[in-house]
Amino acid sequence: MAFSGALTLSDLNDFISPSQACIKPVEVAKTSETQGSIKVDTSGSYYEVSQDGLETKLETATISLNDCLACSGCITSAESVLVTLQSQEEMYNILKQNKIAIETNDPSTHRTVVVSISPQTRASFAAKYNQTPIQVARKLTWFFKNLGVHSIFDTSFSRDLALLETGREFVDRYKKAIVKGVIKPPNMSADASATADSGDMDVDSAAKAPRKRIIRRGAANDEPAVAVETESAMPMLASACPGWICYAEKTHGYMLPYISETKSPQQIMGSMVKNHYGSQLGLKPDQIYHVCVMPCYDKKLEASRSDFYSDLYQTRDVDCVITSTEVEKMFGEQGMTDMAVFGEMDLDLGYNSVVKDATGHDQVLVGAAGNASGGFLEYVMQYAAKELFGVHGVDVDQGHGVQVKTVRNSDFREVTLELPTGEVLLKFAAAYGFRNIQNLVRKVKTGKSPYHFVEVMACPSGCINGGGQLKQDSSIPLKDWIVQVDHQYRNGVVARKPEENPVLAQLYQEWLGGVDTPKARQQLRTCYHAVEQNLVNPLAVKW
Structure with a gap:
């Protein structure tokens, strides 16, 4: 039995505005040509009753975080597609593609994979697995490099610039x-x-x-x-x-x-990785696949903005955003459930806010x-x-x-x-x-x-x-x-x-040509766009 694709959310504790219309088209596959009826029991559960009396409990309709982010209501279908393209599965596909490129000796399809990790993500893992933030940074570096990632950076570095x-x-x-x-x-x-x-x-x-x-x-x-x-x-x-x-x-x-x-620290990191870091490696922006690990699903939508897309190279500053929970899911997919038993690797040189000891090993993290x-x-x-x-x-x-x-x-x-x-x-x-x-x-x-x-x-x-x-x-x-x-x-x-970060002054000169230059504005600043919309409560529409 097909149901309406319209759904209205109202009176949520921390929602933007009460009774705002929310429309999410849902494709419902018909399992039978015959039509039945709907039954509601004393607990409020709904059942579909077929003509022969068979009852099937109906699941409660839900809207996932991919459907409804912390924005002004529904994301568009185009935005939904962009968000679904950002997942650990997409990252796995790139890593698999790299492995095939190496096996077939085809460098044209190989992309350098860079992962940038937020300090909030480190804190979340440290709290759950009873580790210190520096231990989490080393363990995540070990985990991602074992998957085939080339470099792991820290967005505390780009936050200094922000x-x-x-x-x-x-x-x-x-x-x-x-x-x-x-x-x-x-x-x-x-x-x-x-x-x-x-x-x-x-x-x-x-x-x-x-x-x-x-x-x-x-x-x-x-x-x-x-x-x-x-x-x-x-x-x-x-x-x-x-x-x-x-x-x-x-x-x-x-x-x-x-x-x-x-720009946000995420997007400034995207600019640095695709432009400055890429040029140091002799790579074009489209030869780098940049993943950011963030505490927020909305960061996926931010990475998808057209403002952060290069028409020349047809690539985004941040190709994929995965959340802390999605990284934890990756642990299970790799047969690893306890972060405490992970190995550890020192953080990469470059865009990392870390102080090293006399032996050259990571000692403590630094941040604003x-x-x-x-x-x-x-x-x-x-x-x-x-x-x-x-x-x-x-x-x-x-x-x-x-x-x-x-x-x-x-x-x-x-x-x-x-x-x-x-x-x-x-x-x-x-x-x-x-x-x-x-x-x-x-x-x-x-x-x-x-x-x-x-x-x-x-x-x-x-x-x-x-x-x-x-x-x-x-x-x-x-x-x-x-x-x-x-x-x-x-x-x-x-x-x-941030001004005490010794690498930033060098970045401003080598990469941006100075503090207040056209290139600095292009790489570190952005703009916003008012979106005209016509929200109509679908239940109030007369057909």
Whole structure:
């Protein structure tokens, strides 16, 4: 018996908007030409009753993560195809193809396979298998190299670039917002200036810089008909979360000028691997197959964006994204169920944030300070405090030099940089989960947002609680599990400011030709696109 392909989701705890229509066409194969009836028992279970009285229990309809990501509702059929192409099966196919190429001595079909692993993934495995993050990094290196992977990197490295670019972008945007009158400059007295030197704020050069204007004219009913200049829009909103980006593009196009143009660590790693690393090996981008291991299913959709596709080489910066849970599934497929018995291999030289001991072996991992979502709020605050006002020693994690306050719930924090006089210099926030994001969007829309910068993440508790992370034992409450994974995220990892990464300065010069060059913008920045959609509740349609 065929059922309707329409399904309506409503009143979900952390869904974007209640009663939003969701349409997923489903092909139902007919098993018989005869028609029966539907029976519902006292427990609410549904049964199909054939004409001869045979009852068959019907399974509950479900929508998988491939069907419904943390975006504005249904993904398109084209997006669904792109997501299904990103799985461990596709990675296996490339590795198998490489093996055949070697056996047949056919280098034309061989591709160099590179895997980049997120620090949140390491933390998830460390918590579940009772390992340290450095042990997990070595064991995953051993596992993937035994499959035939050539190089394994760490996205903590590309995150340093993302943080640096985000900090520079914010400082530039802040100066231009002052010039344009979007925000008021702090009223700093002579005494206050001795503590916070604003002499570095070169507003004249900011005024002369070219500006890019994006105008929204009320394409949607709730969209204000106002003009917003991207390069002076405040608050600046973090761009590392693809779930948040999808939500903004598909439901609130007028928010796009406020979003940071800096690519996420995943996509910056993609640019480095396909362009810089590939050129070092004498390879073209299409001769490299780049896999990213991420805590989030939305990262698959991010990798599929047309902005990150090379028409010249017909390849993506990130060819495939697999989640932490999919990697664990690969363990079982290879006959390995306990990570504790894996071998260990040192991390590859290159894009890895690791300190080696006197013998040349991996000792500890290094990474930016801050929370497990990447530390964007923490870094941009300390960077802007120094660059704009000459305030040094700011440490959001430790509460040094700033006021940190939890607002409404644990997923919404405010961080304020103040002068001794009480004058507010910078006010930042972190908004996690769509409940808090919706409140933020309303404030920005009405011009009532008091913030200069907001770290936005679609998942409650941020990336450490991404939908693709390993699940806890049923005996452990989710809150306790998140605490354990967060502890492992920081366990044995040495905090280092991105500008202290000795390889980055070399990268900027060798690969990008400098800090603020056209090539640097091309490789490290991106843009966003409002998606026009016409959502109709299928149950309200009259045929």
